[in-house]
Amino acid sequence: MLADLSPLIAATTQWLTCAYPSGGGALDVALCEVQARQAVTVAAWLRYPTAMDAALVGMAGPGGSGRLDWITGADGAGSDDPDGYAWRTWVDEIVASWAACLLTDPELAELAVAEVTQGGHAAGTPVEFRRLVAPDERDRRAAALLRHPDLLAPVAELHHAQLLDRLKPGEALIA
Structure with a gap:
């Protein structure tokens, strides 16, 4: 299953x-990428559960990534280089927003990890999301x-309510 979402996960990371x-x-750089990849993987598995x-x-x-680029001030990034822009077409705005939520809210990250580790994506595969849910001091400094x-608020707020609704149905209106 991971292979099916791997271009999306790689591009969004x-x-x-x-x-x-x-x-x-x-x-x-490597520690930062691992944390981003773990958050994106969890978000992608939540967004595309089957x-x-x-x-x-x-x-x-x-x-x-068009709207994300605009929101973060990277509007038009890579437009002069078609090869540099191609990967951006595989960025998923909702997955990026959900990953931003998970990276900035440890409680939400734990809920999300608990949800995906019980689902079909993780079935039969040992998965670990320690750097997402329990980062140590070195992880925090690196990322x-x-x-x-x-800094992540503009991206996280885009689809925060949808993530809450996915994890806690009926409570998204309260947030």
Whole structure:
């Protein structure tokens, strides 16, 4: 199942790490990417819970990073280089927004991980999301921008209510 969503997960992870990069060396960059990938994976598994959902997004495409680029001030990024822009077409705005929510809200991240580890995506596969749900100090330093609630707020707020409704049906109107 993971292979079906892998282009979407890779592109959305890349978008997040480009928009909110690590400021450190190679290890910090890797730690930041792992945290982003874990958040994006959980968000993608929540958004596309069945094989049919994954197949449909694979056929139709997720929509691209246009609005996300505009919101974060990267409007038109990569437009001069067609090869540099191609991956952006596989960015899923809702998955990026949900991942931003998970990166900035540990309680929500734990709820989401509990939901996906019981679902079909994780069935028969040992998965671990420790860096998402229990980051240590090194993880937090490496992903300081990626986990900063104020910086991610414009992206997280886009689809926050939908994520709450997915995880806690009926409570999205309260938030």
